[in-house]
Every structure is written in structure tokens, then in C-alpha cells.
Amino acid sequence: xxxxxxxxxxFFGVNHMxxxxxxxxxxxxxxxxxxxxxxxxxxxxxxxxxxxxxxxxIGDICDYMRANAGRYADFQFYPCMPYGxxxxxxxxxxxxxxxxxxxxxxxxxxxxxxxxxxxxxRREVKGLAELLIDAEMKMFEGLSTPVIFLQNxxxxxxxxxxxNEAFRVFAEHVxxxxxxxxxxxxxxxxxxxxxxxxxGIDNPIVCASINKIGFRMCGxxxxxxxxxxxxxxxxxxxxxxxxxxxxxxxALEYVCGQSAIRSIVFGASSRANIRxxxxxxxxxxxxxxxxxxxxxx
Amino acid sequence: xxxxxxxxLGKMGLSHLAIVRTHPQVDLVxxxxxxxxxxxxxxxHTGLKGYADYRRLLDEEEPDAVVIATPSRFHxxxxxxxxxxxxxxxCEKPFCLDVAEGRRLAELAETxxxxxxxxxxxxxxxxxxxxxxxxxxxxxxxxxHFRAEAYGPVVLRxxxxxxxxxxxxxxxxxxxxxxxxxxxxxxxxxxxxxxxGTVLNRVLSRDVEDEVYSTFFYADGKxxxxxxxxxxxxxRKMSVxxxxxxxxxxxxxxxxxxxxxxxxxxxxxxxxxxGWNVRNTTELTKPVWFYLRGxxxxxxxxxxxxxxxxxxxxxxxxxxxxxEVDGVAAMMLKDAQNVGSIGAARAPLH
Numbered sequence: 143x144x145x146x147x148x149x150x151x152x153f154f155g156v157n158h159m160x161x162x163x164x165x166x167x168x169x170x171x172x173x174x175x176x177x178x179x180x181x182x183x184x185x186x187x188x189x190x191x192x193x194x195x196x197x198x199x200i201g202d203i204c205d206y207m208r209a210n211a212g213r214y215a216d217f218q219f220y221p222c223m224p225y226g227x228x229x230x231x232x233x234x235x236x237x238x239x240x241x242x243x244x245x246x247x248x249x250x251x252x253x254x255x256x257x258x259x260x261x262x263x264r265r266e267v268k269g270l271a272e273l274l275i276d277a278e279m280k281m282f283e284g285l286s287t288p289v290i291f292l293q294n295x296x297x298x299x300x301x302x303x304x305x306n307e308a309f310r311v312f313a314e315h316v317x318x319x320x321x322x323x324x325x326x327x328x329x330x331x332x333x334x335x336x337x338x339x340x341x342g343i344d345n346p347i348v349c350a351s352i353n354k355i356g357f358r359m360c361g362x363x364x365x366x367x368x369x370x371x372x373x374x375x376x377x378x379x380x381x382x383x384x385x386x387x388x389x390x391x392x393a394l395e396y397v398c399g400q401s402a403i404r405s406i407v408f409g410a411s412s413r414a415n416i417r418x419x420x421x422x423x424x425x426x427x428x429x430x431x432x433x434x435x436x437x438x439x
Numbered sequence: 440x441x442x443x444x445x446x447x448l449g450k451m452g453l454s455h456l457a458i459v460r461t462h463p464q465v466d467l468v469x470x471x472x473x474x475x476x477x478x479x480x481x482x483x484h485t486g487l488k489g490y491a492d493y494r495r496l497l498d499e500e501e502p503d504a505v506v507i508a509t510p511s512r513f514h515x516x517x518x519x520x521x522x523x524x525x526x527x528x529x530c531e532k533p534f535c536l537d538v539a540e541g542r543r544l545a546e547l548a549e550t551x552x553x554x555x556x557x558x559x560x561x562x563x564x565x566x567x568x569x570x571x572x573x574x575x576x577x578x579x580x581x582x583x584h585f586r587a588e589a590y591g592p593v594v595l596r597x598x599x600x601x602x603x604x605x606x607x608x609x610x611x612x613x614x615x616x617x618x619x620x621x622x623x624x625x626x627x628x629x630x631x632x633x634x635x636g637t638v639l640n641r642v643l644s645r646d647v648e649d650e651v652y653s654t655f656f657y658a659d660g661k662x663x664x665x666x667x668x669x670x671x672x673x674x675r676k677m678s679v680x681x682x683x684x685x686x687x688x689x690x691x692x693x694x695x696x697x698x699x700x701x702x703x704x705x706x707x708x709x710x711x712x713x714g715w716n717v718r719n720t721t722e723l724t725k726p727v728w729f730y731l732r733g734x735x736x737x738x739x740x741x742x743x744x745x746x747x748x749x750x751x752x753x754x755x756x757x758x759x760x761x762x763e764v765d766g767v768a769a770m771m772l773k774d775a776q777n778v779g780s781i782g783a784a785r786a787p788l789h
Binding site: 303 | 448449450453454456457458460461474476477480481484485486487592593594675676678680693694695696719720721722726727728729730731732
């Protein structure tokens, strides 16, 4: 797994601090070309992984990458599925079954599953989940996707429902069908680690909000720090800047000071910001300073 | 531990289920939905007990509290059945389509001193809570006007057909979207004494309005405007924003931030400077034990559970408060007919 991952929130109008800022960002990226320009800047700065949701517009990015495979020889996608808003809106409009029908590839797939009867419920869920994963992965055909994530809305919904089996189905399908590593995005890190451990999903890749102010770190910042320091998993830090609430150096010092954190995902809209963030991560990671976490508070 | 049951496994039901089930003081005893597939998959894989018939669930499980997240037309009978069995009730919004029925149920809950709460989750958004605190403290001085807006992408094509697109079942932009804005207005500045100039227009839907506009009037001279449009996909998801003008400035809040402009420093809140002040969700929002879609969804469930444990019927959003929202929605429907807008029952303009 690469140390620095490039995120996509800035392209799709996601900002946790300000709706105006989110809209301004969305306006900055009206076209595929405007997104590619920033991805190019990141790529040229040596950031070769794009961690992105399976938003419809990513499909266009994928088309572009396939068409220009020469330029992006070692470019990798880490898809995060599903794009939650797409499903949530569909469930609102069509109900749970109607939404499933919408996202399944061929007509009748759901009908066949429903007809199978309750006795085969276990197989039905597995088959259904695999069809949904394949539908989301279709846009990445022929591209490198070494890690595939379950998006936090899905992870945390399943976690809350206690639908643990689904994590195993996801992990197995991603491994078998895509020869990729499964990853899980969550806002509830300690709770998820317990469940994954119980399922025997060893040394999982887990991406969570990890930031100095404890923003969206359910279970508490101490529990996160302890989990990161002591448990066997591969943590990826997201929301490191807490949408801009923490100054970059201070924010990255906190994350880079925790040596067990494998990767950091961040989004930026300009080459200057990308370069600055990358250099900060390099500098602070190299320092590998004595753990400042507990001492600092 | 509070023993909780949940009825309705649609979008809101599943979301509530995930949140309720992780609550450290809750024992989730059973779920209910007449639709077999979702219910059976859930019970099979999560160890939950499932019922197709909610009355059977209530009788056999005898829960302390119930979460009702069904389409609105079922609310009244389900709430009634729960209250009759002395069960505390959390019910999704809009509360009751029949205003008189909503008021009757509010009274029943009050008489029995049962905890009642309705899912107007914006009351649990930290920025709106801070906004209310500042308004109540008099930071803005006398309030003279407000604007409450709700926009988002629900109906983006013609021919959608679910309960949300049928007025008789609680569908339409008024019940689905505008009610959130109405409730926030009630929470922040109180219930209007009259409404006027109400417009309920169809944009894409066949049977219900897709946009709602209205002016609210108050006996003290204050006025406000309400705008809601659920066919606006320029918003990634539902967005609610309220701006309030007072003698000493203006305050504006949405889920992410609070913006306060003060003409002069208010002694009640000296931490805010004259001119612009901004507070973001990152500093205003209190952590929750479990996060799914926003801290407010967890916070409202926690508020309900704590209220049940303390037998405190005065929740932040009681049946009484929700019935008031339904009452204003009814006033707006009536006003829209007088105003002569297209109206839900009339033919669309061409």
C-alpha cells in the first residue's frame, strides 16, 4: 500500500465544514478535464493512487485513463463502494428492493434471487452482494485496483445492524474475483476492529477519520490511539485536516507521529497544495518523532 | 437497559436500527415489517427477531419503547397501539396526516406521561442548537424576519411512484421536505399565527407538489419566508438552512456551520465579535457513541433513550410539537387553494 493516497471529496462538493466551500469546490470541477488536470499534478508529484468513490463521474475518469494508458502506467485506483448518496436517494425513491433492482446488472437478477426462497437466504445474500460489487467495479475494468474499499456508509450500516457476515462476503469476493485486498472505511474504528477480528479477517486495511481534534472518531480519540498503537491492522488516516479545522503542519504532525499509520489520504485542488502536503508528510514521516500522542494531552 | 422494538425497515428504519442497536443502554428485542425479504434476510443474518404483524410484536415482546419508521399513513394506528400498551414512542416525521388525530395522540401520550418524540433530526444539529441558544439569549435583539429553506434531490424524473409521491400517504415536498423547515422555524422562533401566499407547485411529480413557498406571519409583527424544493439536484443531499434577522444583526445556520453577524457586541455572548463570526460543525458538534449518517441522527436516538430511562416526557420534539408542524402544513394547504396556485388537486398548467 502506498504512503500517500489522493482523495476525491474536493471534486464532488463534499466538505464537512461549509456548504459554500463544498459548492465552490464542485464549481471548480465541472468537467472531467478539470479533474484530470489535478490528478495529473498529483501523479507528477509522485502520488500515484486515486482513492475514489464509485460516483458516476469517476466512470469518465476511468475512460480517460484507459485511453491514455501510456501516460498512467503505474496509476492505481482504490475504489470505495458504493457511492452512498446514490443508494440512499434510490432507496428513498424506490424502496430497498426497488433500489437493488436499479443497481443490478441484468433484468431479472433480483427476481431470481427472491424466488430462491428463504431457505437459501445465506446464498442469496452472497450472490446479491457479489452482483452489486461487480456492478460497482464495472467502470474500473482493465485498470489497476489493488485495494477495494467498502464505503463508510455501508460499513457502518452493516456494523450497526450486526450484519457481520457481509464483511466476509465482501472480503472474499474482492480477493477472489479482483485479486485485490479488501479495505473498510469507518467512523467507528474500535468497534469495527472487534468485528473484523471476530470474523478472522486478519490484518485488515481500515481507513478512518484520524485527526488531532477527534472529529468523527467514534469511541473517542484515546481509543483510536490505543487501537492504532496496539492492534494488528493497517490503518489509513482520512479527515486528517478535519475539513480544514486544523492547520496542515499541526494536523500532519499528529498523524505522522503515529508510526503504525500506514497511509494518509488527502484531497487538494491545486498543484501547490498537493506538493506542500506531500512534502510535509515526507518530512514529518522521516522524522518519526517519539510518540507525541499521549504526552501531548 | 431499555427494551426497544422497531417497526418499518425502509431507509429510515434501517438507519435507526443500526444506531439503536449499538446504543449501550438498549436491548433491541425485535423488528417488524410486512415485507418478507428484507425482514427475513435481517433476522437470518443478524440474530434479530422479526415480526410481520406489529400488534403481535407489541403484545409478545412487551417492549419499553418502540421506534416507528413506516410510511406516514400508518403512524396514527401504530402510535395509538403502542400508547395503549404504555409503550414509549419515537415516530418518524411527518407525524400524522390528520391534524386532529395527531393532537389526540399527543394528548394521550401526555395523559399517560409517556415519552414521545418525532424524528425532526435538525433540532439535533449542533449549529441549529447554538442558533437557538443565541436567539433565546437575545443576542440578535428583537427578531423581525427569517428565511427557512430546504432543498435537495428526491424527485428528479417524472413517473416516480412510491408513497412519497402520494399526498394521501404523506408524500409530497410539503410533508417530506418543508416540514423539516417548518419544524425548525417552530424550534427557533415559534409557530406562526397565520400563513399567506402559499404556493404548492408541481415540477415533475404527477400527484404532489415539488416546490413549496409560503410567508409566515406573527402577532408581534415578525414575518418569515419558507422555501422548499425537492427536485433540486444541485444539492448533493438534503440541505436545510435558516437565516434570522434581528435588530442587532443576523444569524444563519445549516448542518455545517453557523454564521453570525452582529451590529454590536451582545453582553449575553461576549465571545462573539461585532461583525462576522463563524462557528463550524467541527467545533460545535459533540461526539456520539456511533456514527452512521451524521451526529444528529445518533443524538436524537440517544435523547429518546435517555428520556425513556428518566421517564421524562419533555423531549426536544414531542408529539405535541410535531402535531403543530402538521397543523401549519394543513394551514398552508388551505392557503394554497385560496392563493390559486396549481394546488395538488388541480390540473397542471401547460
